[in-house]
Each structure stands twice: as structure tokens, then as C-alpha cells.
Amino acid sequence: MKPSKALGAVILVLQLASVLAFGLAVHAMVDVSMNMAQSEALVIEMEMDEASGQAVVRTAANPRNGGLLGLDIEISLGITDDDDNFLASDSTQLHLEPGEEKALTLALQLPVWEIQERMFRGEEVFLDLELKFRTLYDLVSVKNVMKLPLGEQR
Amino acid sequence: MSRKTGAVISAVITLAIFVVLPLYLPDLLPPDMMLMVSNMGFDLEGLLSQIATIGVVMALITLLKGFVERTSVAYLILSAGSSIVTLMIIIQSVGLGDMQNMGVTTISLEVEGGVNTAVIDMRLFVQLAIALVALQILQSILEFRDARVEEGRRQLVHDSTMRATVENRAD
Numbered sequence: 001m002k003p004s005k006a007l008g009a010v011i012l013v014l015q016l017a018s019v020l021a022f023g024l025a026v027h028a029m030v031d032v033s034m035n036m037a038q039s040e041a042l043v044i045e046m047e048m049d050e051a052s053g054q055a056v057v058r059t060a061a062n063p064r065n066g067g068l069l070g071l072d073i074e075i076s077l078g079i080t081d082d083d084d085n086f087l088a089s090d091s092t093q094l095h096l097e098p099g100e101e102k103a104l105t106l107a108l109q110l111p112v113w114e115i116q117e118r119m120f121r122g123e124e125v126f127l128d129l130e131l132k133f134r135t136l137y138d139l140v141s142v143k144n145v146m147k148l149p150l151g152e153q154r
Numbered sequence: 155m156s157r158k159t160g161a162v163i164s165a166v167i168t169l170a171i172f173v174v175l176p177l178y179l180p181d182l183l184p185p186d187m188m189l190m191v192s193n194m195g196f197d198l199e200g201l202l203s204q205i206a207t208i209g210v211v212m213a214l215i216t217l218l219k220g221f222v223e224r225t226s227v228a229y230l231i232l233s234a235g236s237s238i239v240t241l242m243i244i245i246q247s248v249g250l251g252d253m254q255n256m257g258v259t260t261i262s263l264e265v266e267g268g269v270n271t272a273v274i275d276m277r278l279f280v281q282l283a284i285a286l287v288a289l290q291i292l293q294s295i296l297e298f299r300d301a302r303v304e305e306g307r308r309q310l311v312h313d314s315t316m317r318a319t320v321e322n323r324a325d
Contacts, residue, residue, distance in 0.1 A: 004296035011289050018282045126268075139278040148268035 025140040028067025029133045032096070033142065035064050036131070044129065055110040057127065062103055065096035069135050072096075076130040077108040079115065079150070082123055087111055091130075115150060125150045161220020165213045172209025172243065176202035194263050201251035205243055212239045224301040233294035241287040248276045248283075256280050 036042045042061045049055070057077055065071050073096065078089035090108045115125050127148045134141040180188060180199055191198045215236045222228045242253065250259045257280035263270045 002296075002300060004293055004300055007289060007293045007296060011286060011293060014282070014286055014289070018279060018286070022276075022279050136278065141273075141275045143273040143275075145271045145273075146265070146268060147271070148266070 021136060024067065024069045025135050028065060028069040028071050028098075028135050029140070029142050031066040032063050032071055032073065032133055033131075033144070035066065036061060042131075053112055055112050057108045057110060059106045059108075059129070060103070061105075062101065063096060064101035065098055067135075068098050070095060070097050072132075072134040072138070073104065074130075074132040074134070075104060075106055076128070076132075077106055078128040078130070079108075079110060080126045080128050080147075081118065087114055087118075087125070089128075119150075158220045161217050164220070165217035168209065168213040168216050172212055173206045176206045176209065194261055196261055197251055201246065204246055204251060208239055208243050208246065212236065212243070215239060225298070225305045230294055230298040233297075234291045237287045237290040237294070241283055244283040245280055248279050250274075 042059070044057065044059050047056050047058065059075060059077055061073075061075065063073055072093060074091060074093035076089065076091035079087040081087060088108060088111050090106060092104065092106045094102050094104055096102060118125050127150050129146045129148075130143065131145075132141060132143045179202055188198070215232050219229060219232045219236070222232065245253050245256065248257050248259075249255045250261075252259065257275065257277040259274045259276070261272045261274075263272075
């Protein structure tokens with residue numbers, strides 16, 4: 001076989017493998033993210049204990065991987081200031097095999113006094129929720145960051 | 155089917171896939187979907203018109219390839235150009251219209267007083283596409299060399315036959 005023909009065969013195999021990998025990766029990530037967005041698979045709630053003055057933000061998710069590739073999900077919660085410095089943060093992750101469904105929970109204790117103090121000074125404080133999906137040995141990923149202001153600026 | 159006819163058919167198919175389809179796709183998609191895409195800050199029509207522009211170049215190259223000799227340097231340049239144009243379409247599509255981000259796309263959307271930002275990392279496929287295009291260019295060079303060798307061999311056989319015929323006539 002001529003070297004050009006052999007190289008042509010290698011290129012064809014690589015092209016098919018790339019298209020297949022692209023399709024499977026996109027399918028797995030879209031399936032899990034749509035699944036979390038459509039149903040009540042992702043719940044975020046805030047609890048405040050008036051007596052102790054402690055506040056906790058809880059995130060619970062029940063993601064299901066309907067794709068054909070394994071997928072890692074990482075969820076992070078954080079409190080940030082105007083300059084994106086973290087006042088508090090926590091994260092957790094899990095791996096989902098194809099067709100698998102698992103529960104994911106994360107609780108972040110809020111530094112209430114610090115938040116109130118900053119807000120009193122007129123500074124803005126944000127709640128950051130980050131969801132990251134990784135597949136194909138972490139080579140392909142989608143990260144979604146939601147930044148919401150806490151309370152109102154004076 | 156001659157090479158020229160094949161090239162014309164290939165160019166028409168390329169035009170249909172990479173020019174006509176992208177230009178008419180916004181009309182075929184549901185308006186709700188177009189609105190959602192536009193709210194995400196993603197310029198779908200811009201991306202599709204960029205692909206259509208590159209598609210015109212691609213169709214032209216496909217057409218020209220059928221009208222030049224396989225042994226000519228022009229054919230080699232057109233083959234390499236065709237691979238590079240394909241790479242441009244892939245990078246453009248994976249980067250959702252921005253070639254400079256090389257597969258890492260950021261989309262920001264304002265929601266209920268906050269900001270929702272999505273970062274899509276598809277660098278792997280851009281890197282694979284670059285590697286594949288490099289291999290395709292190498293293959294074009296090897297094919298060009300093979301075609302030249304074949305042409306030389308054919309010319310040699312032709313010359314020998316002519317010489318033998320002349321000698322026979324002289325005898």
C-alpha cells in the first residue's frame with residue numbers, strides 16, 4: 001500500500017473517531033444539564049436560624065446521566081465581594097456513569113455578620129453558584145456560573 | 155464521469171451544504187428558539203453567514219481542483235487550501251462564531267438582577283482538527299509526489315515506444 005493511501009485511511013479513522021467523540025460528549029453534557037434545568041433536579045434554599053444568627057445555603061441536585069459517556073459534575077457555592085474575593089466557599093463533585101442517577105448535596109454556612117457589615121458599608125456581596133460538567137477524561141467541559149447579588153445596596 | 159463533471163457536482167453539493175443551508179437555517183428554525191438563542195447573546199445569524207462566506211471559497215476551490223492537472227503545483231496548493239478552509243469552518247463552528255477563542259466560548263446572560271455565564275471548553279476538537287488538517291496536507295504532498303512519479307513513468311514508456319517505432323521504421 002502506498003504511504004499516501006495508508007495516511008488517507010488513518011485520517012479517515014481519526015475523522016470518524018473525532019466526530020463520534022464530539023457527538024457523544026455534547027450529548028452527555030446537554031442531556032445532564034437539560035435534565036437538571038427542566039425538572040426540579042436542582043434546588044437551592046436558604047435557611048436562617050434567628051436565635052443563633054446562623055444562615056446556611058443548601059443546594060440539592062439529583063442529576064441523571066442519559067448520555068453514553070461517563071461524566072463528572074462539580075457544584076460550588078461561594079460568597080464573593082465586589083472584587084470577586086471569596087468570603088466563603090465550598091464545593092463537591094461526583095462521577096456519573098452512563099444511565100446512572102445520584103444525589104448531590106452541598107451546604108454553605110454564610111458569614112452573616114461579615115455580609116451585613118459589608119452591606120452596611122454599601123459594598124455589594126454576591127452568591128456564586130458554579131456548575132461544571134466534564135467528560136472525555138476532563139478534556140471537554142461546560143461551566144455555568146450564576147452570580148446573584150445578596151440583599152440590596154444601601 | 156470525467157474529473158470536471160465530478161468537480162462541478164462536488165462544488166454544487168458544497169454550495170448547498172455550506173452556503174444555501176446556513177443562509178436558510180434561521181427561517182427553518184422555530185421563532186421561539188431563535189429568540190432564546192438571541193437572548194443568550196449568541197449571534198447565530200452572524201455565525202451562519204460567516205460559514206456561508208467560507209463555504210463559497212470552499213466550493214470555488216472544489217470546482218478549480220477539477221480543472222487543474224493532478225501533477226501541477228496549483229493542484230497541491232488547492233488541496234492544502236481546501237483543508238485549511240475546512241479547518242476554518244470547524245474552528246468557527248466550535249467557537250460559536252469566534253475563531254480567536256480557539257474552542258473556548260463564553261456566553262453571558264443577565265438573569266433576575268444577576269449574571270449567568272457559561273464557559274464551553276471544546277479545545278480538544280480544535281486541536282484534533284488542526285492535527286487532522288496537518289495530516290491532510292501531508293497526504294496531499296505525498297499524492298502530488300506519487301502523481302509526479304507516475305507521470306514521469308508514463309512519459310518514459312511513451313518515449314521508449316516512440317523511439318522503438320522510429321527505429322523499426324528506419325530498419
